[in-house]
Amino acid sequence: MSFAHYLLQVNLYLIVFYGFYKLLLDKETYFSLNRAYLVTAGLLSLFIPFIRLEWLTEQKAAQQVYTSVNWEAVLQQATIVTESNTGFNWGSAFVYIYCAGILFFLGRLVLNLLAVKNLINTAKAGSAFSFLKNKIVDQDLPLVDVIDIHEEAHIKQWHTVDILFFEILGVITWLNPIIYFYKKSIKNIHEFLADEQAAKFQGDKAEYAMLILSQSFGVSPNRLANGFFDKSLIKKRIFMLQKERSKKIAIMKYGFFIPLFALLIVFSSATVRKNKKLIAISEQIPLEKPIEIVQEMVAPKEEFVNERLSKSVIKPSTEKIDGNWTNFYRFMAKSIKYPVDAQKNNLQGNTQIKFTLKNNKVTNVSTVLDLGDGCDEEVMKSLLSYKDFKNLPDGNYVLKVDFRLTDNNSKIKNEKALLLPSHKKLSDINVIGYSNPVRENITDEKIDKIYDFVSIEKQPEFPGGIKKFYEYLSKSIKYPKLAQENNVQGKIFLSFIVEKNGALTDVQITRGLGSGTDEEAVRVISGSPRWNPGLAEGKAVRVKYNINVNFTLSSENDQGTTPDPTVKTQNLLLRSTEKNSSIKLSDGTFNGVVVIDGIRLLNNNLLSTLDPNDIESISVLKDQLATNSYGYKAKNGVLLIATKAGKKNNLLMKSDQKEITINKPSAYDIKQ
Structure with a gap:
């Protein structure tokens, strides 16, 4: 049950209870019963919304017989994101206004309490009022002993507690005008009760009424205090003082409160049930026009x-x-x-x-x-x-x-x-x-954890190294015919998980190209031979791995392709070309690892002696990929150079009149 729904019920019950009071009880002189009724009505209005009819009933049962027909369902999981609404929301505006009203009336209540405290400490001449156990009566007033009895009645009967209760209730239900009638009625009843005690002490109701009338211009106290000189109540106090007492048969009217209470419980129980189930369920029902995407x-x-x-x-x-x-x-x-x-x-x-x-x-x-x-x-x-x-x-x-x-x-x-x-x-x-199967020996929280590629002590590796993995991809991936016809080129971003047994699972396209390229990349990677799994704390773990596949169509007149210097992950380049252009290396010192035709150079200065015309292709490895393949000295990168003389050892192959070359992005200058 939402707070708004609760407030709605509270206000509704306050109206019903007060309507019953005005209709049957207001004119009666059973002031104590009227007081008890109003306070009880306020309390019940707060608690009835929580009462369930099921608590009070016992359900009977019977037997049932049946036969059956089977069916099977298919599960599917989706991530749902509610469509945002940037327009003005009247519901939210009402909530803000209502909360602001609560804060305002709560602040006003605090100020009134402080005013009463100040009034007690600095009482003016002619004052006569009480608040909780505090009684202020000017001893110079006429018939001060009668007034003193009046205020003493307020204190002994704890009238201030009633007033504070309805003030707090009024803070919560400030928008409901009926609460102000409750406050006025309870103050009237307090005065009637105190007047009864004072008139009894005086011994003459007429003389006591004259006392009230003669002091009508006395000092009125704060509205939270019980004041003898409350001008707004004088007429009604005198009227009720002189009114003939209600007959005993009138007490029967109070008995009608019981069926009223039962009726409201039934209403509340039905409302709570509807709110908890139907309203919540309705949000799950598919609509003709979707509100979510x-x-x-x-x-x-x-x-x-x-x-x-x-x-x-x-x-x-x-x-x-x-x-x-x-x-x-x-x-x-x-x-x-x-x-x-x-x-x-x-x-x-x-x-x-x-x-x-x-x-x-x-x-x-x-x-x-x-x-x-x-x-x-x-x-x-x-x-x-x-x-x-x-x-x-x-x-x-x-x-x-x-x-x-x-x-x-x-x-x-x-x-x-x-x-x-x-x-x-x-x-x-x-x-x-x-029934859910019982899973045994699952005590390690990290058993199904997926580790990041760089956060473990030993990364997963394809048997024979990363070059063998590229060789596998080169031999397996085909440039889809539909992609060639539509001139589709670009990068596909994929991720997969290297399982603890080395299998590649959960191959996903994080950004694709379409025209069959996505499916081709997923097909080949999914069918990869098992890897050597990654290790964390000496145990095989699941590791997430990322790779980019770059599909590029080139004509015979294309110049050499310069790898993208900003990309730091692995990249597979597929070309449709018959001829490579010459590539020149820039001068300067390279502090990484140089590998020519599979042979690692001990002295990188030998690069200056290499004729660019003898180079068939150049690949660059860097970051984690480089160190995994060639050790710590490869932290500054790896140059993989294939010469024309060593072409038979290079990672090139002819397939459907297309030359597929494995290449890597580089952060180093490779000038034409």
Whole structure:
């Protein structure tokens, strides 16, 4: 139950209770009973919204018999992102205004309390009032002893507590004008009670009334205090003082409060049930116009891969049901799922839902038997999702759904159904789920953790090194014909997980090109031979790995391709070319590792002796990829140079008249 819904009920009950008071009790002289009624009405208005009728009733049960038909469902998981709404929201504005009002009236209450404290400390001449246990009466006033008895009555009967209670209630319900009538009525009753005590002490009501009238120009205290000289109450005080006492039979009027209280409990119980279930469920019902958008589809979690799905079973009723209900049963059987929470908690049992069908619309949906853990809500959601009631007869119906777990001996909740003579019974539906398998020896929190490539002591590696992996990709990846025809070029960003057994799983395209290039890259990487797994703390772990695949179409007149100096991850370059242009190396010192035709140079100065015309291709490795392949000295990068003389050892191959060259991005200058 939301706070707004709670406030709505509180204000409604305050109005109903006060209406009853004004209608039957206001004119009676049973002031103590009236006082008790008003205070009780305020308290009950605060607490009735929390009272449930189910606490006060005992449910009877009956037996049910049925047969079944099976079906199977398919699970799918999606990430849903609610579409943002930047427009003005009246609901939010009302909440802000209401909260601002609460703060304002709370501040005013605090200021009034401080004013009363100051009034007690600096009482003026002619003052006569009381607050809690504090009594201020000017001893120079006429008949001071009578006034003193009046104020003493306020203190002994704790009238200030009533006033403070309604002041606090008024802070919460400040928007409801009825609360101000409560405040006025309770103050009137306080004065009537105190006047009774003072008049009894005086011995003459007429003389006491003259005392009140003669002091009508006295000093009025703060509205939180009980003041003898309250000008706004003098007329009514004198009237009630002289009024004939109510007859004893009038006490019977107070008895009508009991059925009123019971009626409000029934109303609250129905409202709470609707709020907790129907309102929450309605948010899950698919709408004709979506209010949410699906941003991405996510594969089912690994823990559900081998989990058997739940199935629903229709069990026909022994009563004769119109054949038009067939589509309804079929829909419900496919729609109802066994809630995950219920499966985890090994909950099985029966839920009964009653509803009214009128003019093709379902109303008055509520539970007859509550099962819990989302089972009741699941049935209601499916019921309210069904739209094809146009050929079904109007009436009151009750639907029983049995939730059962296979291979589970847990207690059946609500095993016996209730009989509702006023509702026509529909065929039962049985939802069969499977108990969660017990996972043994899962105590290590890191067992399924996915590590980052650079955060472990030993990175995963393809057998034979990263060059062998590129060789595998070179031999396996084909430039899709559709991509060539559409002149599709560019980079595909992929990620995959190297499992503890070396297998590559969860191959995902984080950014693709289309035209068959994405599928081709995923196909080849998914079929990769097993890697040597990464190690953390001496144990094999799951490691996430990233790679880029660059599909490039080049003509015979293209100049040499200069790798992108900003990209730091692995990159696979696929060319469609018949001829390579010459490449010249820039002068300068290179402090990394140089490998020519697979042979590592001990002296990098030998680069200056290399004729650029003899170079077939150049590749560059850097960062983690370089150190993994060639050790710590490769931290400044690795130059892989293939010469024309060593072409037979280079990573080149002819395939469908296309030359596929493996290349890497570089942060170093490679000038043409």
